[in-house]
Every structure is written in C-alpha cells, then in structure tokens.
Amino acid sequence: MPSISAVIIAKNEEGKIRLCLDSLKSFAAEIVVVDSGSSDRTAELCLEQGCRVFHREFDSYGSQKQFAVGQAVNDWVLSVDADEVLTAELQKELAGMTMAGELPFDTYTIPFSLVYMGRILKHSGVGHEVHLRLFNRKKGRFTTSAVHEGIVCDGSTGKLKNRILHYSYRDISHHLEKINIYTSQAAEELVKKGKRYSHFAIVFKFPLSFITYYILKGGILDGYPGFVWSYLAAFYATIKLAKTTERQKIQ
Numbered sequence: 001m002p003s004i005s006a007v008i009i010a011k012n013e014e015g016k017i018r019l020c021l022d023s024l025k026s027f028a029a030e031i032v033v034v035d036s037g038s039s040d041r042t043a044e045l046c047l048e049q050g051c052r053v054f055h056r057e058f059d060s061y062g063s064q065k066q067f068a069v070g071q072a073v074n075d076w077v078l079s080v081d082a083d084e085v086l087t088a089e090l091q092k093e094l095a096g097m098t099m100a101g102e103l104p105f106d107t108y109t110i111p112f113s114l115v116y117m118g119r120i121l122k123h124s125g126v127g128h129e130v131h132l133r134l135f136n137r138k139k140g141r142f143t144t145s146a147v148h149e150g151i152v153c154d155g156s157t158g159k160l161k162n163r164i165l166h167y168s169y170r171d172i173s174h175h176l177e178k179i180n181i182y183t184s185q186a187a188e189e190l191v192k193k194g195k196r197y198s199h200f201a202i203v204f205k206f207p208l209s210f211i212t213y214y215i216l217k218g219g220i221l222d223g224y225p226g227f228v229w230s231y232l233a234a235f236y237a238t239i240k241l242a243k244t245t246e247r248q249k250i251q
Contacts, residue, residue: 002103003029004094004134005072006080009064013082014040016167021049023086027095028078034068042082062149066142076103078134079142079151083167090162094134106155107135111163117225120165123218124226125233132157133164145189172228179236187243196248197241205241209234 006028010017017033024031031051035043036058046053054071058064069077078094080086086094090110097103112129113120121127132140132151140153169175213219213230220226 003074004076005074006078007032007068009034010082011036012038012040014042017082019085026091032071062142062144085165093162105158106139107153107157110160114166119225121222123221124229125217183240186240190244191247202241206234206238209237
C-alpha cells in the first residue's frame, strides 16, 4: 500500500494554511512544512497540527520545494502550496488510491480552479488548468527556476479527476504585491537568457494580452472578477517585459 507525504513551503501563511492542512489529513501519511522565516504563527500552527516542520532560508521556489521533497519519509509526494485546498472529492480519490495498492503511474496531474474575488474562474485563461503535483520522487524532481517552477519526470503520467482550489490572492492589493515580486523574478530570468524587447512590443503587450484573456479566453464570461483578472494578467505580462528592458539598461 503506497503512502503519500504531503509537502508545503510557507512563509507568513497563518491565515490560510490551516484549511490546507485540514484537507490533507484524511490520506497523507505525513505533512512536511518548510518555513522560510515566518514572523507570524505559521510554524507554530503547523507543529500543533502534527506536521514535521523544517526551517530553510528561501532562495528560489524550485529549490525550496525540492528541499521539502528531500525531507519526506515516503517516495510518493504530493506538493501543495499553503493557499491551496483539496476538495472533498479529491481527498476521497487520493484516499482510495492509497488503499487500492500500487499506483499504476509514476506521476499524476491534478485539475486546478482559481478562486478569485470569491468566485471560481471557469474561463479567463485559468479555467482548465492542470498541474503535475503527485509524483514518485525516484522518477521526478522540481526544476530550479526562480519563478514558475515545475516538476520534470522520467516516467509515465496519469490524471486525477478531482480538483484543488487555489486561493492565491486575498484582495487586489495582494495581487499587485505578487505581481511586483513575480515580474521582478521573471525579468531576472529573461535577462539571464538574453531576451530583448523593443519599446513597440512593450507598448502593445497590454492591449493584446487583455484582448487575449478577456475576449479570446473568455474572461468576459467570468463577470467582474474575470475583468479584473484579465486586466491584471495583461498588466503582469507588460510589466515583466518593461522590467526586463529596464534591467538590461542598468547593466
């Protein structure tokens, strides 16, 4: 019977992580949390919930998550973020898999739903997202990208049916804070890769991206949250290019 270790990286997530932990307890043999210097009660709450808590200074999302994988007791690992909650249906699906015996695939993708401004976005370019999150660490590992890290694997990949709900943003201000952090990290990666963008490309990036998210990808069907998401997604794409150009001039 395979046992699954759930792994989480966290910093100052006391307001969200309890719901995440509660959604893991029915099937996870252990929960590993790697804290990168929380100033709130994140680590304390995790210890109270029976998690194994480790402390590591943050350098990048990929390396931090791979460190967490390395602390797990079991080879089967489910990587979740502190602002993600497994639906009851997914919890039952995973519990059933662990009871059934050997898992037939080496890695599994999981459908995701973004909860934004109190609404699950069904369009807006995020309505059909799937991410590889459950894997045998003998077959897969995290990339070390500074942002948009992923799992690479050598084996076969299956699909789970049920979803993880992602509560990524508390409000618009929090969304803007994340945009500032992620665009800076992404720009650094693009500079390292030697990417260059003209002012013309930057000027037209916003309207083209907004049309893509709001019209072509159906953000208009998600109501007002779909409009705000599409607007800020286009803003993210534009600022990323602008910061890349800015850094190239500084160098």
